[in-house]
Amino acid sequence: MLERMEMMKPVGNILDQCLALKKGEQLLVLADTDNLRIGQLFMLAGQDRGAETMMLTYKPRKRHGEELPPVIAAAMKAADAIVAPTTFSVNHTDARKAASNAGARLIFFPGCKEEMFLDGSLDIDFAKQAEVIARLSKVLEDGKSVRVRSNDGRTDLRFEIAGRHAVPQNGICHEPGTISPPPCIETAVAPVEWTTEGTAVIDGAIVPGGEVLEPVEIRFEKGRIVHIDASGKDGKYMADLLKSYNDENIYAHVELGFGLNPNARIGRGIELEDEGEFGTIHLGIGNGITFGSPIRASGHIDLVIRHPIVEVDGQLVLKDREVLI
Structure with missing residues (x-):
């Protein structure tokens, strides 16, 4: 009771x-x-x-x-x-x-x-976080190109976002047609299709799936994942998961999302917290219609990076878990 x-x-x-x-x-x-x-x-x-x-x-x-x-x-x-x-x-x-x-x-x-x-991830000041989300969303809305890096140099990813609209999900749905998935408080944008190039190391979570304990290196060419290092348990899980959809578009990059919930934590076994933890990003692959992408697939998967360095048009917007706007 x-x-x-x-x-x-x-x-x-x-x-x-x-x-x-x-x-x-x-x-x-x-x-x-x-x-x-x-x-x-x-x-x-x-x-x-x-x-x-x-x-x-x-x-x-x-x-x-x-x-x-x-x-x-x-x-x-x-x-x-x-x-x-x-x-x-x-x-x-x-x-x-x-x-x-x-x-x-x-x-x-x-x-x-x-x-x-019960864990506090829904007990936040949604209005306060909405201010952070609005500032970051404006940068994405006005931006043309994105670069995602890591301190160790293993992640280095580039893609275009010119003409794409930011999709803020701040937990506040007061206007008709608005959506949000708390405790995943975020803003997101769809890359221009087939522009993503480079390498990313997924060290946070695979959604659906859970926390990543053995980081997984993936490589994008022309907007699609063309290689997954499946030598570890998490890499094998990711490779098998994507293969199970039997859909080439499941490998397409359709979203860059920023986790912005200060009370969310990766590893609690809750997917929305895995991709919502403040200071992380997730690369969405597969179905992108809800982010303004024309790419359709039979599912959507989010790949979470814990400590990304993100630049938009050369401006540093996220580093060391801090939004720099």
């Missing part, structure tokens, strides 16, 4: 601070069968706030970005606000895109676990 009461605080924080849920609004709670208890807490909290609250459940998908049943897609499109505690992400789907285009506000929790409602 005590644990349930502790979980209700961040649940309420999401509905109040993140969604600004109003009395009479239609709130859709979308929970797969692995997350029924969390879904029920959101349902109770929504009803307590006077929202017309509905809960739909479904069998967990097999991968991030796998499409949802048509009846759920229709309900998402009709809702004013949506919370989605699920095993795999609803973000990279046509159903989510249609719901956003119709004006639904969406908070989604892929890789959802009850621990994230």
